[in-house]
Amino acid sequence: MKTLTILKTTIAVLFFQQTFSQEAKKETASPQYTIENCVNHFELEKATKTKVGYQYWFANKDFTQENTLKMSIVEPGKSTHAPHHHPEEEFFYILEGTAEFFLDGKTVTAGPNTSFYCPPNAEHGISNAGKTDLKYLVIKKDLR
Known part of the structure; x- marks a missing residue:
């Protein structure tokens, strides 16, 4: 007992x-959402330096409900990482420069105002194919 x-x-x-x-x-x-923390203006001094340029998180998974928004700036001839895959779908949107998109063994080169969709689990990558910095947005759903 x-x-x-x-x-x-x-x-x-x-x-x-x-x-x-x-x-x-x-x-x-x-988090508490206010007009002050929901409007995010890019400031280079708040960007994170990477080996190939910078990354700036407009919205990360700690702030949003399920989506992230990041801006990457990549030096000419470089990429943030090798082609890879993950379970989340991902969008890239080119702001400035020339990008080379890789998707499942094929590549396409494109400039500003071009989007690139990566389906879940597809092998993909992006690199700077130009002579100036490549600036692009990455939109991704966070699978918590």
């Missing part, structure tokens, strides 16, 4: 801890 009481108490404590932990995560995971 005493063992059953201890077991019930342990289960109740574990349940309380799990519930409290989940509630704490919910509270910290939901």
Whole structure:
């Protein structure tokens, strides 16, 4: 009987801890949205330096409900990483420069005002095929 009481108490404590932990995560995971933090103007000094240029997150997975928006700036002749794949679909939108898109073994070169859609799990990549910096947006759904 005493063992059953201890077991019930342990289960109740574990349940309380799990519930409290989940509630704490919910509270910290939901940012307060205001006009001040929902409008984001690019500032180079807030960008992250990479090996091939810069990245600037307009909206990351810690702020949004499920989508991210990032601007990448890549030096001529370089790419942020080799072709790869992941379960999330992804959009690229060229702002400036010349991009070479890679999708499942084929490539296309394009300039500003061109979008590139990468379906889920497709091997894809983007590189700077021009003589000036390549500036593009990356829009991706966060699969939490």
